[in-house]
Amino acid sequence: MITGVHAIIYTKNAEGLRAFFRDTLGLGSVDAGDGWLVFALPPAELGIHPTDGAPSQELYLLCDDINATLDDLRARGVEVTKEVSDQGWGLLSALRLPDGSELPIYQPRHATAIAQR
Numbered sequence: 001m002i003t004g005v006h007a008i009i010y011t012k013n014a015e016g017l018r019a020f021f022r023d024t025l026g027l028g029s030v031d032a033g034d035g036w037l038v039f040a041l042p043p044a045e046l047g048i049h050p051t052d053g054a055p056s057q058e059l060y061l062l063c064d065d066i067n068a069t070l071d072d073l074r075a076r077g078v079e080v081t082k083e084v085s086d087q088g089w090g091l092l093s094a095l096r097l098p099d100g101s102e103l104p105i106y107q108p109r110h111a112t113a114i115a116q117r
Contacts, residue, residue: 005044007059016098024076045113059103062114066091066107 011017018037021027029037063069070080079096090109094102
């Protein structure tokens with residue numbers, strides 16, 4: 001029986017990202033040993049999309065109110081790298097992570113599997 005999903009972010013700044021997810025986003029974690037934090041995530045869903053290119057994976061944060069969420073994150077010192085854009089399926093933005101990479105965040109307009117639990 002599948003009980004969850006374990007996602008991994010590979011980075012050259014693991015301590016910075018761990019601090020961001022722990023302190024800025026406020027996610028709880030456990031120490032899996034030697035300071036390797038494993039974070040509890042909110043409920044998740046998985047979409048499967050067709051592609052003509054190479055197979056790949058993406059990670060997005062979800063929120064109920066993107067403008068309020070971005071305002072809160074900005075107040076916590078998070079850089080918003082992309083202003084909100086309407087994609088039809090949702091309102092999309094992105095956050096700068098401490099390693100310089102971006103993490104997309106969106107407010108879905110479609111029904112979510114999370115709501116069906």
